[in-house]
Amino acid sequence: xxxxxxxxxxxxxxxxxFGLGFLLVARNYAMGNAVRxxxxxxxxxxxxxxxxxxxxxxxRSFLSKISHPMKAFPFRLWFVVGGLILGVVAFYTQPxxxxxxxxxxxxxxxxxxxxxxxxxxxxxxxxxxxxxxVVVFGYLLKPLGLVVATGLLIFGSAWGGHEFKTKxxxxxxxxxxxxxVFAFVxxxxxxxxxWPAFLE
Amino acid sequence: xxxxxANLSLGFGVALSFQNLFYCLMGVVLGTLIGVxxxxxxxxxxxxxxxxxxxxxxxxxxxxxxxxxxxxxxxGSTTAILVNLPGESASVVTCIDGYQMARKGRAxxxxxxxxxxxxxxxxxxxxxxxxxxxxxxxxxxxxGPAEYFSLMVLGLIAATVLASGSLIKxxxxxxxxxxxxxxxxxxxxGVARFAFGxxxxxxxxxxxxxxxxxxxxxxIINNLDQKEAREVFTKRxxxxxxxxxxxxxxxxxxxxxxxxxxxxxxxxxxxALLASFAAYTLEKKVSWNSANFGKGAxxxxxxxxxxNNAGAQTSxxxxxTLGIPSNPVMALMIGAMMIQxxxxxxxxxxxxxxxFWGMIASMWVGNLMLVVLNLPLIGMWIKLLTIPYRMxxxxxxxxxxxxxxxxxxxxxxxxxxxxxxxVGYIWVKLECEPAPLILGFILxxxxxxxxxxxxxxxxxxxTVFFQRPISLTMLxxxxxxxxxxxxxxxxxxxxxxxxxx
Numbered sequence: 001x002x003x004x005x006x007x008x009x010x011x012x013x014x015x016x017x018f019g020l021g022f023l024l025v026a027r028n029y030a031m032g033n034a035v036r037x038x039x040x041x042x043x044x045x046x047x048x049x050x051x052x053x054x055x056x057x058x059x060r061s062f063l064s065k066i067s068h069p070m071k072a073f074p075f076r077l078w079f080v081v082g083g084l085i086l087g088v089v090a091f092y093t094q095p096x097x098x099x100x101x102x103x104x105x106x107x108x109x110x111x112x113x114x115x116x117x118x119x120x121x122x123x124x125x126x127x128x129x130x131x132x133x134v135v136v137f138g139y140l141l142k143p144l145g146l147v148v149a150t151g152l153l154i155f156g157s158a159w160g161g162h163e164f165k166t167k168x169x170x171x172x173x174x175x176x177x178x179x180x181v182f183a184f185v186x187x188x189x190x191x192x193x194x195w196p197a198f199l200e
Numbered sequence: 201x202x203x204x205x206a207n208l209s210l211g212f213g214v215a216l217s218f219q220n221l222f223y224c225l226m227g228v229v230l231g232t233l234i235g236v237x238x239x240x241x242x243x244x245x246x247x248x249x250x251x252x253x254x255x256x257x258x259x260x261x262x263x264x265x266x267x268x269x270x271x272x273x274x275x276g277s278t279t280a281i282l283v284n285l286p287g288e289s290a291s292v293v294t295c296i297d298g299y300q301m302a303r304k305g306r307a308x309x310x311x312x313x314x315x316x317x318x319x320x321x322x323x324x325x326x327x328x329x330x331x332x333x334x335x336x337x338x339x340x341x342x343x344g345p346a347e348y349f350s351l352m353v354l355g356l357i358a359a360t361v362l363a364s365g366s367l368i369k370x371x372x373x374x375x376x377x378x379x380x381x382x383x384x385x386x387x388x389x390g391v392a393r394f395a396f397g398x399x400x401x402x403x404x405x406x407x408x409x410x411x412x413x414x415x416x417x418x419x420i421i422n423n424l425d426q427k428e429a430r431e432v433f434t435k436r437x438x439x440x441x442x443x444x445x446x447x448x449x450x451x452x453x454x455x456x457x458x459x460x461x462x463x464x465x466x467x468x469x470x471x472a473l474l475a476s477f478a479a480y481t482l483e484k485k486v487s488w489n490s491a492n493f494g495k496g497a498x499x500x501x502x503x504x505x506x507x508n509n510a511g512a513q514t515s516x517x518x519x520x521t522l523g524i525p526s527n528p529v530m531a532l533m534i535g536a537m538m539i540q541x542x543x544x545x546x547x548x549x550x551x552x553x554x555x556f557w558g559m560i561a562s563m564w565v566g567n568l569m570l571v572v573l574n575l576p577l578i579g580m581w582i583k584l585l586t587i588p589y590r591m592x593x594x595x596x597x598x599x600x601x602x603x604x605x606x607x608x609x610x611x612x613x614x615x616x617x618x619x620x621x622x623v624g625y626i627w628v629k630l631e632c633e634p635a636p637l638i639l640g641f642i643l644x645x646x647x648x649x650x651x652x653x654x655x656x657x658x659x660x661x662x663t664v665f666f667q668r669p670i671s672l673t674m675l676x677x678x679x680x681x682x683x684x685x686x687x688x689x690x691x692x693x694x695x696x697x698x699x700x701x
Contacts, residue, residue, distance in 0.1 A: 035660035073629040138614025
């Protein structure tokens with residue numbers, strides 16, 4: 001048996017995994033019966049259906065007339081393994097709330113590295129560089145303020161593209177920082193601090 | 201008839217108030233803008249603006265969001281004709297003949313006829329909504345949970361049948377969407393399902409995060425994957441008004457496009473995209489000028505442009521009367537209504553006539569604004585096209601991030617959106633269409649609720665779905681749709697239609 005359609009092969013596996021995943025987790029909830037359906041009823045039915053459909057797609061990939069290579073998108077297994085290990089470590093070493101700033105920041109970096117590795121496991125460079133700058137923006141908006149976070153996002157995402165020009169990125173940053181301060185904070189009144197929290 | 205006029209005059213009264221005119225203008229300007237710019241569509245834009253609409257009154261908010269959707273149909277054609285890139289996915293087919301016309305120096309005529317066609321279609325669609333929505337809503341008021349469940353089954357099946365690509369994958373995506381929609385606290389039992397102890401997840405996965413991740417972030421990354429090669433015909437766009445001969449040639453095409461687009465917009469799973477594909481295919485079959493299709497036939501621009509605008513507008517009918525979204529944009533509109541505390545459904549028309557008729561009237565007003573925006577001011581939009589994508593996407597990203605963050609002022613939402621960006625990228629690479637997933641996602645909780653109620657009322661008798669006539673009819677139509685699509689002959693035709701276009 002030879003896999004003809006790599007895209008169907010992976011899609012089938014993905015649907016099976018999601019279907020079985022929902023099915024297994026739903027076992028923790030009450031099933032109920034057809035008259036009074038418990039929280040597990042509908043997800044169990046759907047999870048089963050999804051797993052079966054995934055199976056069909058999976059097997060179809062061996063018979064398909066359309067051929068696609070097995071490598072449907074860039075994937076780095078070791079990044080997933082590393083990210084998961086760091087993630088587990090970060091989860092179990094969570095510092096208490098009153099811990100010092102250094103400990104807190106060290107833990108944040110550890111969690112960040114885990115997330116970064118997991119993002120970097122898929123797709124081209126542009127994918128993980130851009131999405132990581134998005135995540136950084138989200139988590140640093142509050143402590144560092146809108147202007148700095150915007151700068152990180154703009155430079156990060158511009159660098160993720162194919163052609164990076166420092167001058168252009170700097171121009172974009174200045175223009176967008178001014179625009180977002182006036183439009184979002186002054187205009188729409190979104191509750192965001194403009195400058196880093198420790199300066200205000 | 202009298203009631204119709206009374207309703208429409210009520211609607212125009214609302215739509216012509218200064219405030220609503222302003223938001224309508226905002227909507228259509230933004231819609232044209234994002235329509236012209238490739239790489240950002242109405243789904244991401246509406247998702248981005250949802251948090252902003254918190255502060256508006258419901259009517260203004262919906263008028264603005266609707267304007268974005270049909271405004272994007274106008275803007276998309278400009279890019280399609282001048283750059284051979286679909287500025288908006290529904291203008292894919294306009295590229296074929298529109299760009300050829302531009303290469304022959306007839307860009308002006310192509311832009312003109314697409315604006316005229318769109319305007320005509322928009323006017324017709326507005327009247328169609330006003331005529332058909334009230335009787336449909338009346339029927340819908342009689343729906344019980346069994347009917348609603350069957351209606352959703354029909355809607356989801358139709359959405360998969362009409363999606364391009366593999367049918368079985370589309371169905372799998374719908375089910376995955378339903379499952380993802382179930383994440384969060386179960387209303388009946390209070391159990392936090394699939395939340396894994398994460399408090400943010402017990403409120404459910406944010407709909408905006410899914411839509412923005414899949415249609416915003418993943419799209420940007422895919423655009424960056426493909427190197428851009430643009431040849432813009434910006435220098436000499438003259439003679440925007442088509443000749444009399446052009447208009448005479450196109451009148452039947454515009455009429456056919458409008459009719460087909462209006463019909464396909466109402467169908468669940470329909471909307472602008474399907475309408476333009478179908479209109480082009482039909483026109484290629486029936487037009488006397490079919491030999492010139494693909495070589496710059498003006499009918500090949502007029503018909504799909506009329507159809508996509510008509511479809512964009514009539515797809516509001518199922519939303520406003522049944523509370524069922526027919527495409528991802530409508531799913532977002534449901535989100536916008538729920539943010540405002542309005543439960544979408546047939547009662548909207550009777551309980552909030554100002555909102556309902558104001559929105560319909562605003563569509564006509566918005567179309568008028570769009571003609572002005574797109575014909576005399578075309579030069580401004582063309583200038584935008586000269587901005588390279590590498591300057592645009594960081595700005596788009598920033599607006600998306602601010603929008604997602606301000607949903608609940610939490611970084612978790614941003615993270616969640618980024619995760620859906622990765623997943624969305626993988627789905628595109630595996631040829632799994634995300635649009636059916638979004639529909640499933642929004643309908644998941646509704647479907648479970650109605651299934652539970654129907655089964656409770658029937659004391660666990662599942663045949664209730666076949667005993668009630670309306671419910672049975674809808675299930676039969678759904679089954680028929682599946683059979684038709686699976687029939688080998690139709691299947692081949694369907695594949696051809698999507699390949700051609």
